Amino acid sequence: MYDPTRPVGPKIIAIANQKGGVGKTTTAINFASALAEIGQKVLVVDLDPQGNASTGLGLMPDDRNATTYDLLLDDFPLSDIICKTGQDNLFLVPSTTDLSSADIELIANEKRSYLLHDALRQTDMDQFGFDFILIDCPPSLNLLTVNAMVAAHSVLVPLQSEFFALEGLSQLMLTIREVRQSANPALRIEGVVLTMYDARNNLSQQVETDARDNLGDLVFKTVIPRNVRVSEAPSYAMPVLEYDTNSKGALAYRALAREFLGKNETMTAA
Ligand code: ADP
Ligand code: MG
Structure with missing residues (x-):
């Protein structure tokens, strides 16, 4: 049962960017893993029909019941x-791939944009005591992503350190603005995290400079380097923090979690 009057539960963060292959799923898995490692209780909601976050966290398709x-x-x-x-x-x-039809089935539903919002605020959520819920969004600004933005307190945007990286952002920001105007006025941008960063590559540096010039403090100081261990970890069905705990990728996601918690503490205190 959804009870709108109950006290605020976990902080809900949508990990979104309508571009595919920018590091959303990788960030959902490893940022969640880094938060969990420092004692935060975290739920990852796989909102992509491709189910990559589910596989990456060790749940094979045959084991996905509900x-x-x-x-x-x-x-x-x-x-x-x-x-x-x-x-x-x-x-x-x-x-699972079942979710790909949901986008269409949702259209006829009166509460189509609020289904995830209400589902994550059911009263029996309290028994789990989650600190954070991270939603891994599909690579599209469809109704599933809108559900994530309506459900969330904030949006975390992975930005691949590649040419055209900033181009898609205006579309994403527009969708965030629309969701604020309609269903979720309190929706914040948690921040932008640069992914697959290669310090030896001028292009990576250029994207970083552009992002920081345009977005200022929204860009996390921590950048996630391109690191082969990060890309290998999902095939071993575990976060990189478990697969190769001292890899550059693992260290970067730990730093991101610390920076994020630091920012959130300052905000709560303020
Ligand atoms: P999205 O969810 O946005 O589509 P993914 O997280 O699936 O993107 O990442 C796309 C591809 O890039 C995957 O093959 C992933 O393993 C790889 N990748 C992501 N981040 C890194 C990284 N920091 N270093 C190396 N490979 C990465
Ligand atoms: Mg993905």
Whole structure:
């Protein structure tokens, strides 16, 4: 049951960028893993029908019984949907290709933009005591991504350190503005994180300079380097922090989690 009067639960963050291959899923998995490692209780909601976050967190397709689809469109209790992962404090709502039809099925639903919002605010969410919920969005600004933005307190934007990186951002910002005007006036931008950064590459440096000039403090100081261990980890079905704990990628995601928590503490104190 959704109870709008209950106290605020976990902070909900949508990880979004309508471009594919920019590091959304990688960031969802490893940022979540880094937060969990320092004792935060984290739920990753896989909102992409491709289910890469589910695989990357160790849940193979055959083991996905109840999924994000059921969370949105069936009345499944959360305890039937939330799965453990191989890491303490880190939990998952998995997705399967079923979710690809949800985008269309949602259209006819009166509450189409609020389904995830309401699902994550069910009263039985309290029993889990999550600190954070991270939503891995699909590479599109479709109704699923809108559901994530309506459900979320903030949006975290991975930005690939590549040519044209900033181009798609205006479209994303427009969608955020529309969601603020319609369903979720309090929606904030958590920040922009540069991914697949190669310090030896002029282009990476140029994208970083442009991003910091244009977006200022919204850009996290921590950048995520291009690191082969990061790209290998999903095929071993684990976050890079578990797969190769001292790799550059693991260290970067830990730094990102610390920077993020630092920022959030200052905000709560203010
Ligand atoms: P998205 O979810 O935005 O589509 P992914 O997180 O799936 O993007 O990343 C796209 C590809 O880039 C994947 O193959 C992933 O392993 C790889 N990748 C992401 N981040 C890094 C990184 N820091 N270093 C190396 N490869 C990366
Ligand atoms: Mg993805």
